[in-house]
Amino acid sequence: MVQTSNPHHHHNNDHKTLVLKSAIYSRILLISLIIFFRTLASPYDTSASLNPPCLTTTVAATPNNTHRSPIASAIENGIVWDSVYFVRSAQCGYEYEQSYAFLPLLPLSISFLSPSILSSLLPQRSLFALSAYLINNLAFVLAALYFYRLSIAILKDPEIALRATVLFCFNPASIFYSSIYSESLYAVLSLGGLYYFVSGKNNLSVLLLALSGCARSNGVLNAGYICFQTMHRGYHALFHNKNVTLALQIAVVGALRSICIFAPFVAFQAYGYYNMCVGRFPDERRPWCNARIPLLYNYIQSHYWNVGFLRYFQLKQLPNFLLASPILSLAFYSVVHYAKSRPQIFYSLGFDTTIEEKSCGVVFLSEDLLRSKVAGTVEKSSVRAEGGGRT
Known part of the structure; x- marks a missing residue:
């Protein structure tokens, strides 16, 4: 073979x-x-x-005057x-x-x-x-x-x-x-x-x-x-x-x-x-x-x-912000692009979306989605069975 x-x-x-x-x-x-x-x-x-x-x-500790290789x-x-x-x-x-x-x-x-x-x-x-x-x-x-x-x-x-x-x-x-x-x-x-x-x-x-x-x-x-x-x-x-x-x-x-x-x-x-x-x-x-x-x-x-909330935002730190500007700009553009492409998910923090879309991320895995569908099917079947028994 x-x-x-x-x-x-x-x-x-x-x-x-x-x-x-x-x-x-x-x-x-x-x-x-x-x-x-x-x-x-x-x-x-x-x-x-x-x-x-x-x-x-x-x-x-090794003294400062000790000869080192x-x-x-x-x-x-x-x-x-x-x-x-x-x-x-x-x-x-x-x-x-x-x-x-x-x-x-x-x-x-x-x-x-x-x-x-x-x-x-x-x-x-x-x-x-x-x-x-x-x-x-x-x-x-x-x-x-x-x-x-x-x-x-x-x-x-x-x-x-x-x-x-x-x-x-x-x-x-x-x-x-x-x-x-x-x-x-x-x-x-x-x-x-x-x-x-x-x-x-x-x-x-x-x-x-x-x-x-x-x-x-x-x-x-x-x-x-x-x-x-x-x-x-x-x-x-x-x-x-x-x-x-x-x-x-x-x-x-x-x-x-x-x-x-x-x-x-x-x-x-x-x-x-x-x-x-x-x-x-x-x-x-x-x-x-x-x-x-x-x-x-x-x-x-x-x-x-002197580290604290907003304490880093000083005029003397402007060169550091300029050095970080490329990656900060890229991160900002990525967030804006995602918000424009999927506004429903972005602004609702993912709550206003389907379970299939949630299963694509870390909220639900494939086995969670499968269990959810099975549970929903069983629940609907039970409702139909109860309804059929009453008629």
């Missing part, structure tokens, strides 16, 4: 191979450019040399800006109040995955930085693969999905995905969670989306996908199927899943409160400890970096 090959399967494999190559080649290109430009000019931020000893006695120096020169906090937290734990603005997933990953076999060749700080580079670049490659799979699931067009993924690999902000930042871990967990979300694997989706909240604070916003789906399914169960019990069940499950996504961020805030507030004399307590809702993250952002 001769087996025929599936051209679609081979086509999909070719695309995945191209996505993998694009992700790897883009990382090699970016790291090469970073090394090249750092040899031409010293970095604007000089915080890489700041490495005081850890406050705890169990861990000691050229390789170790080159690696540690990349510890700038926020990278200082991530590496410092991995090495010494959360010592200072402002370090709690940087969530623990990346520091924990660095400390757990640092190859101990290199400890005799590199100082601990260099080893942690090297581990961070490896973790983030590997996470980006996985994020690109999830990006492609998610694009296929939503767009239903392999060619457009491939182009979007290649643009993702070579996007202008790509340096953050290859530096010691939390963007790569957040991207792979968020994109992976959304892929499993649209695939109907809700438990795995919630797990990954919850972990994204351990990488970056905006991971809690991923609960919005669960809330949106819950609203539509609850609305359909209540007003179309006339099933109050099912609507309540959907609401409870959606609330529990949303709580799971919020839980890591809330737990880390509680951890900060315990370390910084509990057991201290009143004159030692920080102002945020006495707030009605003692949220450490908001206080740090406001107190140390």
Whole structure:
């Protein structure tokens, strides 16, 4: 018996191979450019040399006057800006109040995955930085693969999905995905969670989306996908199927899943409160400890970096807005184009549309639509049977 090959399967494999190559080649290109430009000019931020000893006695940071090899120096020169906090937290734990603005997933990953076999060749700080580079670049490659799979699931067009993924690999902000930042871990967990979300694997989706909240604070916003789906399914169960019990069940499950996504961020805030507030004399307590809702993250952002609602909108930030104008313009045009092409769906938030259209997105999956049609058929049959019995 001769087996025929599936051209679609081979086509999909070719695309995945191209996505993998694009992700790897883009990382090699970016790291090469970073090394090249750092040899031409010293970095604007000089915080890489700041490495005081850890406050705890169990861990000691490498003193500044210790001789380092050229390789170790080159690696540690990349510890700038926020990278200082991530590496410092991995090495010494959360010592200072402002370090709690940087969530623990990346520091924990660095400390757990640092190859101990290199400890005799590199100082601990260099080893942690090297581990961070490896973790983030590997996470980006996985994020690109999830990006492609998610694009296929939503767009239903392999060619457009491939182009979007290649643009993702070579996007202008790509340096953050290859530096010691939390963007790569957040991207792979968020994109992976959304892929499993649209695939109907809700438990795995919630797990990954919850972990994204351990990488970056905006991971809690991923609960919005669960809330949106819950609203539509609850609305359909209540007003179309006339099933109050099912609507309540959907609401409870959606609330529990949303709580799971919020839980890591809330737990880390509680951890900060315990370390910084509990057991201290009143004159030692920080102002945020006495707030009605003692949220450490908001206080740090406001107190140390003047981050708050609309505070970024200043005249001196105009060059940054000009740099961001191309992608902002593209995003604005995309929203306007969708609103004009499908105004009924856009302005009703998807409520004023058919269940067939909802099944094309993440509100209902194919099996949900099938169950809904079966339930409707059974209900109509029961009504006919009762009507026939009365005549």
